[in-house]
Each structure stands twice: as structure tokens, then as C-alpha cells.
Amino acid sequence: MRALSQKFDWKPLALVPVLALLVLPFTGSVSTWITLTVAGLAMGMIIFVIASGLTLVFGLMDVLNFGHGVFITLGAFVATTVLGAMPLWSGSTEWFYNLCAIGLTMLVAMLVAGAVGAVFERLIVRPVYGQHLKQILITMGGMIIGEELIKVLWGPQQIALALPQGLHGSYLWGDAAIEKFRLLAVVVGVLVFVVLVWVLNRTKIGLLIRAGVQDREMVEALGYRIRRLFIGVFVAGSALAGLGGVLWGLYQQNVTTQLGAEVNVLVFIVIIMGGLGSTSGALLGALLVGLMANYTGYIAPMAALFSNIALMVAVLLWRPQGIYPVVYR
Amino acid sequence: MLHRILSNDMPRSRWLAGILLILVLALVFTPFIFPGVKALNTAAKIVIFIVLVSSFDLLLGYTGIVSFAHTMFFGIGAYGIAIASTISGPHWSSLALGLVAALVLSFFLALLIGLFSLRVRAIFFAMITLAVASAFQTLAAQLHDITGGEDGLNFSVPALLSPATEFLDTPFLGVTLDGRLLCFYALLLIGALLFLLMLRIVNSPFGAVLQAIRENEFRAEALGYRVVVFRTASSVLSALFACVAGAMLAVWLRYNGPATSLSFEVMMDVLLIVVMGGLGTLYGAIVGACVFLVAQSYLQDVLRLASEAVSGWPLLSALLSPDRWLLWLGVLFVLSVYYFPAGVVGRLRRSSS
Numbered sequence: 001m002r003a004l005s006q007k008f009d010w011k012p013l014a015l016v017p018v019l020a021l022l023v024l025p026f027t028g029s030v031s032t033w034i035t036l037t038v039a040g041l042a043m044g045m046i047i048f049v050i051a052s053g054l055t056l057v058f059g060l061m062d063v064l065n066f067g068h069g070v071f072i073t074l075g076a077f078v079a080t081t082v083l084g085a086m087p088l089w090s091g092s093t094e095w096f097y098n099l100c101a102i103g104l105t106m107l108v109a110m111l112v113a114g115a116v117g118a119v120f121e122r123l124i125v126r127p128v129y130g131q132h133l134k135q136i137l138i139t140m141g142g143m144i145i146g147e148e149l150i151k152v153l154w155g156p157q158q159i160a161l162a163l164p165q166g167l168h169g170s171y172l173w174g175d176a177a178i179e180k181f182r183l184l185a186v187v188v189g190v191l192v193f194v195v196l197v198w199v200l201n202r203t204k205i206g207l208l209i210r211a212g213v214q215d216r217e218m219v220e221a222l223g224y225r226i227r228r229l230f231i232g233v234f235v236a237g238s239a240l241a242g243l244g245g246v247l248w249g250l251y252q253q254n255v256t257t258q259l260g261a262e263v264n265v266l267v268f269i270v271i272i273m274g275g276l277g278s279t280s281g282a283l284l285g286a287l288l289v290g291l292m293a294n295y296t297g298y299i300a301p302m303a304a305l306f307s308n309i310a311l312m313v314a315v316l317l318w319r320p321q322g323i324y325p326v327v328y329r
Numbered sequence: 330m331l332h333r334i335l336s337n338d339m340p341r342s343r344w345l346a347g348i349l350l351i352l353v354l355a356l357v358f359t360p361f362i363f364p365g366v367k368a369l370n371t372a373a374k375i376v377i378f379i380v381l382v383s384s385f386d387l388l389l390g391y392t393g394i395v396s397f398a399h400t401m402f403f404g405i406g407a408y409g410i411a412i413a414s415t416i417s418g419p420h421w422s423s424l425a426l427g428l429v430a431a432l433v434l435s436f437f438l439a440l441l442i443g444l445f446s447l448r449v450r451a452i453f454f455a456m457i458t459l460a461v462a463s464a465f466q467t468l469a470a471q472l473h474d475i476t477g478g479e480d481g482l483n484f485s486v487p488a489l490l491s492p493a494t495e496f497l498d499t500p501f502l503g504v505t506l507d508g509r510l511l512c513f514y515a516l517l518l519i520g521a522l523l524f525l526l527m528l529r530i531v532n533s534p535f536g537a538v539l540q541a542i543r544e545n546e547f548r549a550e551a552l553g554y555r556v557v558v559f560r561t562a563s564s565v566l567s568a569l570f571a572c573v574a575g576a577m578l579a580v581w582l583r584y585n586g587p588a589t590s591l592s593f594e595v596m597m598d599v600l601l602i603v604v605m606g607g608l609g610t611l612y613g614a615i616v617g618a619c620v621f622l623v624a625q626s627y628l629q630d631v632l633r634l635a636s637e638a639v640s641g642w643p644l645l646s647a648l649l650s651p652d653r654w655l656l657w658l659g660v661l662f663v664l665s666v667y668y669f670p671a672g673v674v675g676r677l678r679r680s681s682s
Contacts, residue, residue: 142663151653152656182379268456268460312457
């Protein structure tokens with residue numbers, strides 16, 4: 001790790017401020033710019049939470065999971081049920097109870113998504129380890145089955161997901177408005193980032209995971225059960241997707257069954273931009289995507305559709321392996 | 330003679346040859362064997378899907394590339410015909426213009442996506458195509474003035490192909506000889522020619538290189554073939570065929586909207602057909618498309634009956650509701666990837682050899 005930090009590559013970090021400053025002349029006023037930037041960073045943080053799950057599963061385990069979106073949707077739908085079951089806490093104007101309600105919701109969503117992830121790994125993914133083509137096809141099938149099962153359980157219609165009372169509204173900072181919920185999203189995102197980097201780089205489990213990615217047989221020969229470890233990684237990735245789903249649902253304030261598939265497209269772009277298996281790359285990619293989505297949504301809504309693809313193309317022309325590739329395949 | 334027409338790629342199984350013969354004959358004589366509009370519609374859809382699925386197989390089965398943008402090219406073809414016919418009226422020239430414009434757009438789009446993402450990393454191709462396709466689908470729904478948005482476009486085709494044109498006053502063998510019938514046979518002829526052309530492509534030296542790339546990319550490169558060039562060529566070719574298939578669909582339906590040609594469900598159907606029929610065998614497209622599209626028309630009816638039969642158990646009944654037919658298609662898909670990896674054609678060929 002020390003060797004890594006010595007030659008840490010700082011250049012890509014400049015991408016985010018450069019992108020933000022480039023748009024400054026187009027936004028009209030500084031306060032609009034600040035609002036957009038903060039909103040974009042918050043959206044980026046939510047996308048990062050989701051993408052971090054996929055970066056574990058795809059980047060480290062080499063499972064091209066197109067079914068990741070199901071866990072996002074699942075998290076959001078669990079949130080509607082759990083928050084709906086706590087009208088006292090989420091309706092309270094007390095900050096403390098609101099945060100308890102949200103925290104509990106996130107916990108339940110992560111547990112449910114993780115448990116479903118374990119089943120998904122066993123039934124869908126396990127028979128096709130190491131076969132990319134089949135993985136893509138099978139996980140796509142798994143995604144459709146999952147989406148339809150969610151429709152069976154919660155119904156096909158869109159469900160409103162209201163923010164707890166205390167998180168409504170925004171802080172005014174000069175003319176710039178910063179929504180309270182977005183601050184919460186940033187806090188959660190930073191927390192996830194710190195925990196992931198710590199676990200992967202500073203703990204024995206992280207060491208084993210990284211070693212297993214590099215040379216699976218060697219780690220097995222040393223007596224570690226890499227299979228169990230990788231199941232854990234898949235479950236953790238699914239749980240993170242569930243957590244991201246809760247945040248995304250609260251961010252959109254309503255939940256549809258297509259939600260996961262829509263976000264998944266953004267997440268793929270983030271993963272490709274960030275580089276395989278890289279948590280920092282995923283963070284940078286997610287921030288760029290979030291900013292880009294908010295800026296173009298405001299300046300040129302029609303361009304918003306293709307802006308993220310254009311961004312990805314630009315990044316890949318600069319670094320064909322992604323920003324911080326950890327795994328070379 | 331037959332060898333030349335089929336490009337020396339014979340079915341290689343007596344059972345398969347028999348099934349193919351029956352299916353093709355059934356398609357050709359559909360108007361005379363199965364009366365009614367629904368049967369003719371299903372047959373036309375089967376012909377169109379045979380072209381669409383074969384073109385996808387060219388990419389997935391022969392070159393080993395997963396693309397989720399295939400329905401995008403299908404949609405471009407359909408929108409080309411629909412938009413040109415809406416703007417300049419039901420003439421042959423607008424059909425030709427629409428098709429050419431769609432082909433040109435598909436060519437450049439496929440070239441762009443292919444050159445860019447196949448160069449970076451082949452497994453990214455699936456993700457990038459998914460992103461581009463979903464952006465394109467939203468774009469088509471948003472450009473309301475041109476594409477008709479979610480409602481789509483209704484338009485007329487040249488009078489010769491419309492049901493109002495009758496060639497004989499008396500029905501022939503119980504079938505009215507009208508423009509609709511002519512349209513069906515025109516589609517059948519075009520579909521057959523396209524299929525034979527694709528068969529020719531995959532059995533050419535070019536096709537052999539594609540299969541070599543699928544089997545071992547590194548080795549193909551070492552033998553001196555530029556993998557990126559061949560992969561891009563394959564994806565461009567398959568995009569063009571898909572585009573023609575889309576144009577055929579639009580001419581037949583005289584309508585096009587996002588749900589009929591661009592939606593993800595169409596992509597799922599194509600994937601399912603190609604996997605069930607057998608990857609890397611174009612004949613699989615014929616068998617798969619016939620079985621799947623006939624089953625699809627009746628799956629919802631079966632589900633409705635089953636759902637009513639178990640109405641006492643709410644959860645089971647909800648699982649079997651006809652609205653959830655995609656669930657059962659998904660299950661079928663996963664099971665066929667597991668237990669049927671070679672598809673119907675692969676299974677038949679193995680049992681005969």
C-alpha cells in the first residue's frame with residue numbers, strides 16, 4: 001500500500017473540478033452553478049454506492065452481472081415497505097427519529113438484497129463462472145425473472161417513496177440551494193468509500209480477495225476457501241446495490257420496476273470509465289456522470305441522453321483501460 | 330444445386346432436415362393451410378424474425394460478440410420506412426428512400442460503435458451497446474414531431490401492397506388474392522434471399538475467420554487477421570441485415586412505434602430465439618423463430634387458463650397471471666442456457682452424428 005500511495009496517480013482527480021469549471025460560463029449565474037454542482041456530486045455519490053457493488057462483482061470476481069439492476073430495484077421497493085411501516089418515525093419532525101428511520105430502512109434493504117444476492121449467486125451465477133458469454137445471457141435472464149417477481153410481490157405500478165419530514169427542504173447558502181437529502185447521500189457515499197478502501201487495502205480479508213483475483217489457485221493452495229470468500233464479495237456487492245437503491249428511490253421520490261435497469265446503464269458507464277475493480281475509479285467515474293447529468297439536464301436537456309456516452313468515449317480515448325484499472329484482463 | 334443454394338452448409342441431420350422442410354413448406358403455404366388474419370400475421374412475423382435472429386446469430390453465434398443494440402438497428406430500419414412514408418406519402422420511392430437512409434445511418438452507427446468499443450475491450454461491447462440502445466430508445470420517444478413519440482406512426486404503403494387491391498374477383502383455393510397476400514410473398518422472398526445470403530457469408534472464408542475469432546481471438550490475431558477489423562465488419566453486416574428486417578416489419582404492420590421495434594422485450598425475444606434455436610447455426614433461427622413466435626401467441630392464453638385454475642391461492646395466481654408471461658420466458662431462457670446450450674439444432678445434430 002505504501003508503494004501504491006507513493007506513485008499515486010493524481011492527474012485523473014483533476015477531471016472533476018475541470019469539468020465543473022468548464023461549465024461555469026454556461027450556467028448563467030454562480031449560485032445556479034453551485035446548486036447544480038452540489039446536486040451533481042450528490043447524484044454521483046448515489047451512483048457510486050451502486051457502482052461500488054458492481055465493481056466488486058465484475059471488477060474483482062470477473063462476473064459480468066447484468067442482473068445488478070435487480071438488487072437496486074429490490075432495495076428501493078424494500079424501502080417503500082419499511083418506511084411505510086414506520087409512519088411515526090418518518091413522519092416525525094425530529095431529526096433523530098428521521099435518521100433512525102432511514103438508517104433502519106437502509107439496513108433492512110441491504111440485508112434483503114444481500115440475502116437475495118446469495119440465492120442469485122447460487123442459482124444463476126455459480127454454474128457459469130469464467131464464461132463471459134453465458135454470464136451475460138444468464139444474468140440478463142435473471143434480471144428479467146427478478147423484475148417480474150418484484151412486480152408479483154409489489155405490483156406493477158409505480159409507488160411513491162416520500163422522504164422523512166425532517167429531510168425535506170434545503171439549506172440556502174447565498175442564492176444557492178442545497179437539498180438536505182443530498183447532503184445525507186454524500187455522507188453515505190463517503191462512508192461506503194472509506195469502508196471499502198479500508199477493507200480492501202488494510203484488512204486480511206481484503207488482502208485475500210486481492211490475492212484471489214490475481215492468482216486464485218495459489219490462494220487455494222495456501223488453504224483459504226476462496227469460494228466462500230467470493231460468495232461473500234457477491235453478497236456484499238448485492239447489498240451495496242440495495243443500499244444504492246434506497247438512496248436512488250428517495251432521490252427520485254418514486255419507485256418503478258424499471259428503475260434498476262435505468263440506473264444500471266449509468267453504472268456500466270461508470271465502471272467502464274473507472275477501470276476494472278477500482279473503487280477510486282468508480283468514485284471518480286460516478287462523480288463525473290452525476291455532474292454531467294445535472295449540467296446537461298439544465299443547459300441542454302436533449303443532449304443529456306448522449307452526454308454520458310460522450311464522456312465515456314472521451315475518457316477511454318485518454319485511458320483505454322479506464323481511469324484506475326486494478327485488474328488487467 | 331441444393332448444395333450451391335445452401336452454400337454447402339447442409340442441415341447434417343435427417344431429423345433437422347425434415348423439420349426444416351416442414352416449417353418452410355408451412356410458411357410458404359400458410360395462407361392456404363391456416364386461414365385467417367392472425368395466422369398470416371404470425372407467419373409474416375416469423376419470416377421477419379428469421380432474418381432478424383439470423384443477423385443476430387451472425388454476431389453472437391459466429392463472432393462471439395454480445396450486442397444489446399441489435400433492436401436499435403431493427404428500429405432504425407422500421408423508422409426509416411415509417412418516417413419516409415409519412416412525410417412523402419405511400420410511394421415506392423419513399424420506401425426506397427427510407428430504406429437507404431436507414432441503411433446508411435445503421436452503417437455509420439454500427440461502424441462507430443464497433444470501431445470504438447471493440448478496440449477498447451470486447452467484453453465492454455455488451456455494456457456500451459446497452460447504453461447506446463437505451464439512449465436511442467429514449468431519443469426516439471422524445472422526438473415526438475418526427476417519430477410520433479410513444480404512439481408511433483401509422484402510415485400507408487403503396488396501393489399494390491394494401492389489402493384493398495384485389496387481383497382476381499373470385500377467391501383462389503378459398504383465399505382472396507389481394508395486396509396483403511402479395512406483400513406476404515414479397516416479404517417471404519426477400520427473407521429467403523437474405524437468409525441464403527447470410528448462409529453464404531458465414532460459410533465463406535470471411536465467416537471462417539469470424540468463427541476462428543470466436544474460438545480463439547489471440548490465435549486469429551497471431552495468424553495475421555486483424556481481429557478488430559473482422560469484428561467491426563461482422564457487427565456492421567449484422568446491423569445492416571437487422572435494419573432490413575426492421576423495414577420489412579414496418580411495411581407489413583404499416584405502423585411503427587418504440588414498443589414494436591425498439592423495446593427491450595424485442596431484444597429479449599431475439600436472445601431467447603437464438604439461444605433456443607442454437608448459437609452458431611443459422612438454421613436454429615428458423616426453428617427457434619417458428620417455435621417461439623407460435624408459442625408466444627398461445628403462452629398468454631395458457632397462462633390465463635392456469636391462473637384461473639389456481640385462483641384460490643393468490644400468490645400462485647399472481648405468478649401465473651398472463652401479465653407475467655415475461656417471467657416464464659425468463660425462466661425458460663435461463664433453463665435453456667443451462668441445459669440446452671447447443672439449442673435445438675445442436676441437439677439434433679449431435680444425436681444424428
